[in-house]
Amino acid sequence: MLALLRLLVFGFLILSVLYVGISLWSRSVRSRKLAQEWENEGRQGDKDAYMQEGMVQYERSLRRKLILLVYIVPVTVVTVIIYLTNFR
Numbered sequence: 001m002l003a004l005l006r007l008l009v010f011g012f013l014i015l016s017v018l019y020v021g022i023s024l025w026s027r028s029v030r031s032r033k034l035a036q037e038w039e040n041e042g043r044q045g046d047k048d049a050y051m052q053e054g055m056v057q058y059e060r061s062l063r064r065k066l067i068l069l070v071y072i073v074p075v076t077v078v079t080v081i082i083y084l085t086n087f088r
Contacts (some may be wrong), residue, residue: 011075017069019070023067026063034051
């Protein structure tokens, strides 16, 4: 039982670090793309407002929600492996 608790705690910590890293990387990529679009299209107006609106759209996007799969997929795989090992 102690081994399972240790697996859960360390697994959660590792997955959390991975989630934060992927989240920050994805936000930076989106921000860079918005800046590149601004430059390529030669837009007039406030660049900061354009970037802010683009990031608000990113926060609502499916891509951001898919990053949560970092938690779901490994937990599911480990659960299936434990089940198959112990009960089949």
